[in-house]
Amino acid sequence: MTRILHLWALLFFSLLATGIARAETVRLEPGQGIGDLKPHLVYESDPSASLADILNRFRSGKFSPTLKASLLETNYAPEAWAAVEIVNATLNDGRAPDPFVLTIDLPLVSELDAYVIRESGFTESLISYSIFEPFAPEDHSVTRLRTPVFDIAPQERVTLLVNFKFGPFQSFKMALETPVELEASAFASGITHTAFYAFTISCLIFFFGFHLAMKNWIGMLYAVQFGLGLAFIAYIDGLWFRFFFPDRPELQSSTGYFLLFALSGLGFVISGRSVATAGRETRLSIGLTALSALSIAGFGLSFFSPGTYVAFFGYVLLALMFISVFLAGRSWRRSEGPAHVSSELVSAFGTVLVVGLIALMVVGLETEILPVASTVKGIFSCLLIATMTGLTAHIVALRHKHANAVQAEIAALEAEAKRSRELLVAERNYTRARDLASLRQRQLATASHDLKQPITSLRLSFDHLADHMEPPVRQRLAEAFDYMEALSNSYLAETAPRNDGTETAESSDPTGEEDHAKKDIAITRAEPAETESYELSLVLDTVQQMFGEEAISKGLKLRRVTSTRKTAVPPMVLMRIASNLVSNAVKYTEKGKVLIGVRNRGQALELCVLDTGPGLTETEQQTFLKAYKKGSTSSGHGLGLSVCHDLAREHGLAFTCQSVKGRGTQFRLSLPASS
Structure with a gap:
């Protein structure tokens, strides 16, 4: 009797142990996949075991619920098996098998093999991926690996076995999706990645351009x-x-x-x-x-x-x-110089946020609180915005301090000039310093004005994609663009002439020293290298892309006439002139169209920008060619036509304007043609 009791007890505990070790069976609802298989996976780490051995170990309950594969055990990619048993709970009423796709999100995985083992013993290889083989688009869905479509019949029980050879990350996500679910998730992932790269690239362009200026x-x-x-x-x-x-x-x-x-x-x-x-x-x-x-x-x-x-x-x-x-x-x-309080606050906030994200990523590796790939992007975005904002705020604060120092120096020179017997020498020194400061200010204002246009173009592209983004992402991106636009506008406002009747250095030059100041600045510039000839269509196409969205939003037609003619005018000069002219044309034309193209004039060329806007009188044309001069209804800064006029004059180009009040304006820029 005692032996019988021992045998029954041994049988009971064996069945209990087998039940505890065996992985749970995942049930598939009709027509639905499983968005996250990872909580149901069990693992085994034995690189030398065959597929048959691994299957036997899984069915005998020898897999572990935790992944045990160290990145530093050997100087090679660690390897592990993951397994799960799946049953299709769909009613077996004669319907066709359900199609599914297995997706694995594991950044920089070295090798991956996935198998489906059916109840009959038939083993089907779903994917055999290796980073050492050429890229196969059919194995990828955006940044995830995917298998071909395979079927699971109603009431069929299958086993999924996946062999990983990890890269630098062991954090992964595995999903079993229907083809419809895969299409939706791939679209959402594509939109998210596009928004991330568009946002960061635009920030980097602004960041580099601002500090270059x-x-x-x-x-x-x-x-x-x-x-x-x-x-x-x-x-x-x-x-x-x-x-x-x-x-x-x-x-x-x-x-x-x-x-x-x-x-x-x-x-x-x-x-x-x-x-x-x-x-x-x-x-x-x-x-x-x-x-x-x-x-x-x-x-x-x-x-x-x-x-x-x-x-x-x-x-x-x-x-x-x-x-x-x-x-x-x-x-x-x-x-x-003394750190500005806003710079310190932004840096501190960015540091706390980055440390928090890193802590969540490290602590949550097992529980997947935050996916590693998404967390890396979040850390990068926080560092970029914090560094860009803090450093830019600090530079702007230093500029204000420098401006105050220049004003103090000018005041000291004025006082010295009044007290000194050498009044003429003191006045020249004072005027020279003032002219240099004014010309530097004008250069910085022009740089901010040129940077504003690509920011606006990027903003329009963002608005076009915004409907496909999550509201929190859309709000953060909109706030970032608002900040960049506000920073550019505030800098332009700070560099504009004062409206209190005070005479600026450019409006008055009693000693005739302005030309000397300009010459001093010109001497410090390096002679530009000789520009190779290029087709004007490069400039025309770029300008149309920059302002096409803005024109469409106003109901205008922005046309450009292609040209194969070439010129050797520095492309950046021609780009700045054309973008300013087209920007003004789109801004002030309420209906009709804007046309940009090139006309042949014998051995010369003419870059033409025509619009059906309100037009300009002769007086207005002469007035608006001066910096900071603009119409009473204008929302700009009065720099566009002034920049075009100055650039054309500096490079020996003829810049003319023909306009009829109420019927439109035509700007022409004469260019030398190249063979």
Whole structure:
């Protein structure tokens, strides 16, 4: 009797243990997939086991509910198996099998094999992906891997087995979707990725352009570094492999390591330049700059040992780079002058937000609080906006301080001129300083005016895509564009002449020193290199793309007449003139059309911009060619025609205007033709 009781107890506990270890069966509702299979997966890590051994271990309940694959156990991609049992709960009433697609979102996975094992024992290979094979579009859905469509019949029970060889991330998402669900999720993912890259690229263009205009080299280096960061994110999303070298998989590893170590190396260079005292090298600046040699060494080592150890070394350098850039950035801002409170608040808020996202990502690796790929994009966006906003606010504050210092210097020169016996010399010095400050101010105002147009164009493109975005994303992007437009407008407003009757340096020149000031500035400019000939259609097409959306929104027809004629006028000069003319034409034309094209005039050419707007009188034409002169109903800054006139005069081009009040305006720019 005792032996029988022992046998029954042993049988009971064996069945209980088998029931506990065995993975749960996932039930498919009719016509629906499963958006997240990961909570139902069990795992086994044995690279040497065969598919049959893995299947037997799964069915005998030997899989673990947790993933046990360390990234640093060996200098090679860690490997693991994931399994789940699925039953189609659809009523078996003779209907056709249901189609499904398995999708896996695992950034930079090295290799992946997926199998479906049916109750009959038939094993079907769904996908066999390797990063060492050419890019196959049919294996991808935006940034995810996908299998071909496979069927699961009603009441059929199947086992899914997936073998991973991980890249730098073990965080993944797996879903079983119907073809309709896959199409919807792929569309949403495509819109999200497009919005992210469009937003970050527009921010980087503005960031670089602003600091280029301010001649702030540290700011421009930051913009380049964020450009490298965006390229690295694009590499994680697989865009480099998809678009640049789909048939050269051997470039995958070297490209990734180059971006990783270039990002840390440039960061150390920025740190070293930031802590250099008044342009002079210190031990700290030399040491930080020398750390970039470790990045170069790491990249060289990746050619001999492209495994997880070198990647981990790159991540350590990246962490050290972030710390050094943060501390060096604070040191640089303080060395340039007292840090503005807004700059400090933005930097502090950005730091807290980034640290919080990193903490959530690290703590939530097991529970997937935040997906790694999305968190990396969030961290990058926070760093970009915080750095761009804080650094720009600091530079603008320094400009105000510099302007106040210039005003104080001018006042001191005035007082000295009144007291000095050499009154003429003092007055010339005073006027010279004032003219130089005014001309510098005009240059900065023109740069802000030119930057405003591409920002407006990007804003219109964003508004066109906004309907497909989530409301929080749309609101954050709109706020960012509002801030960039407000910053550009405020800078233009600050550089405009005062309306209190005070005479500016450009409106009065009693000593005739303005020409000397202009010559001094011209001398400091490098002679431009000789421009190669190019087709004018390049400029015409670009201008039409920039203002096409704005014209459509006003109900106007913006036409351009293509031309194969060539010219050697610097393209940036011609682009600035054409964009200002078309911008004004679209802005002030209420109905009708705007036309841009080129006319042949013998050996010369004429770039023409015609509109059906309100037209200009002779007096208005002469008035609006001067800076900051505009009509009573104008919402602009009075710089567009002035910029065109000045650029044409500086490059020896004839700029004319023909207009009939109430019937439209025609602007003509004579250009030398090239063969």
